[in-house]
Amino acid sequence: MKAEISCPRRKRDFLHGIPSHCWCGNPISVFVSKTTRNPFRRFYRCEEARMREGETHLFKWFDEALVEEILIVEARQTTIKEDLEAWLLQSLVELVELVKSKRTLDV
Numbered sequence: 001m002k003a004e005i006s007c008p009r010r011k012r013d014f015l016h017g018i019p020s021h022c023w024c025g026n027p028i029s030v031f032v033s034k035t036t037r038n039p040f041r042r043f044y045r046c047e048e049a050r051m052r053e054g055e056t057h058l059f060k061w062f063d064e065a066l067v068e069e070i071l072i073v074e075a076r077q078t079t080i081k082e083d084l085e086a087w088l089l090q091s092l093v094e095l096v097e098l099v100k101s102k103r104t105l106d107v
């Protein structure tokens with residue numbers, strides 16, 4: 001888990017988080033598993049998949065999607081933080097240059 005967090009930008013590239021639509025284009029709903037292997041575990045799936053069990057539709061465990069979503073948000077926060085730090089550094093450089101040029105003009 002810790003290794004995944006240390007490279008959030010790379011991790012974000014293959015994470016999809018909480019799905020909004022199935023590959024078939026239909027919106028996703030949350031269902032509850034009734035199997036003995038995963039009793040009461042929630043999962044995402046489209047309504048169409050319930051009627052067409054032979055077809056391949058998106059299936060994703062709710063808890064796994066949430067973990068992915070957290071990692072995506074964390075990666076975005078890291079990107080924003082890095083962008084703000086770069087902006088701040090650039091602003092300081094420009095401010096120093098401005099002060100230097102002002103002093104040159106005053107002399």
Ligand SMILES: [Zn+2]
Pocket residue numbers: 022023024025026046048049057058
């Ligand atoms: Zn579908």
